[in-house]
Amino acid sequence: STAIDIRSVVKRYGTATALHGVSLAIADNEFFTLLGPSGCGKTTLLRCIAGFEDVTEGEIHLFGQNIAGLEPNHRPVNTVFQQYALFPHMTVLENVAFGLKMKGVGLSERTARAGRMLEMVHLSAFADRLPSQLSGGQQQRVALARALAPEPKVLLLDEPLSALDLKLRQAMRVELKTLQEQTGITFIFVTHDQEEALTMSDRIAVMSQGRVQQIGTARDIYEAP
Ligand code: ADP
Ligand code: ADP
Numbered sequence: 216s217t218a219i220d221i222r223s224v225v226k227r228y229g230t231a232t233a234l235h236g237v238s239l240a241i242a243d244n245e246f247f248t249l250l251g252p253s254g255c256g257k258t259t260l261l262r263c264i265a266g267f268e269d270v271t272e273g274e275i276h277l278f279g280q281n282i283a284g285l286e287p288n289h290r291p292v293n294t295v296f297q298q299y300a301l302f303p304h305m306t307v308l309e310n311v312a313f314g315l316k317m318k319g320v321g322l323s324e325r326t327a328r329a330g331r332m333l334e335m336v337h338l339s340a341f342a343d344r345l346p347s348q349l350s351g352g353q354q355q356r357v358a359l360a361r362a363l364a365p366e367p368k369v370l371l372l373d374e375p376l377s378a379l380d381l382k383l384r385q386a387m388r389v390e391l392k393t394l395q396e397q398t399g400i401t402f403i404f405v406t407h408d409q410e411e412a413l414t415m416s417d418r419i420a421v422m423s424q425g426r427v428q429q430i431g432t433a434r435d436i437y438e439a440p
Contacts, residue, residue: 217279218243218369218401219264224273226259233259235425236273241403243278243368246395248404250412251422257405260422261371264403266290278368293367297374299358301346308333308342311360318365325364332360335394352383356390363398370395372404376411388415413437 219241226234233256241247249257262268264275266287275282282290293314301310308329315325333339336356346354355375362370372391376384392415395402406412412419413433421429421436429436 216243217241218245218277219403220276221260221264222274222276224260224263224275225271226256226263226268227271233425234263237427239420239427239430241401243401244399246392246402246404246415246417248406248412248416248419249422250406250409250419252407255422256425257422258373261294261373261403261405265292265294265371291368292371293362293365294371294373295358295362295375297377299355301354301357303346306343306345307338307349307357310346310357311364314361314365328364329360332364335363335397336360336390352379352387355379355387359394363394363400367400369401369403372402374405374407391415
């Protein structure tokens, strides 16, 4: 079934047009990537899906509901950014549990769920450490666990690996792909890195200057003339 239906979305900032009528349907459980150079509109589209921005024209439907009518707190969407901004004074476990606290989940339940999330990203041994005691890759995995803990139906990832060095980035690609398959959550991944897109995605939308130029599997994109 369709998780996200993006219908003729136009986004203007004053006189500048960031999105010129983008239409896309993203399936439930898909690892979907928005690929394109800096300034092509990837982040803007992600922010519109998250509801951080209103679209100027067009509509975005999440599981059949127009997001314009959904309260931000009721959108089944969570986001991971390049700058993962963990709370420095909270332990790793407290960081992961924090989003659940905001949703009103009680202490014992959120501690249990945060613990399971840390297992999933192989960081159980670090639960009581502070973020500053972890490497960059480990911190990014904590940010992922934190975003997954409230069990969103859709996870938006805006260049989450670009702050990591090459070796770590390659390892994290595999880990992200596995996490997506394990959880069945729809991932929308933003990157300007073609290799990253080709190795991880079920499908890719190639964007340029506020438009989708091409949509297909890695093979479709790679073999296109
Ligand atoms: P990408 O994520 O692909 O790098 P963005 O979505 O950030 O691209 O930006 C697309 C275009 O919209 C760029 O020309 C950018 O300068 C412009 N833009 C993005 N956000 C704003 C904003 N808040 N105000 C004005 N222009 C913006
Ligand atoms: P990226 O290139 O990683 O997508 P940017 O550095 O372009 O991100 O944008 C970071 C933030 O600045 C975003 O919130 C975006 O909306 C905003 N922004 C981008 N371009 C402009 C612009 N021309 N004017 C105002 N805000 C902008």
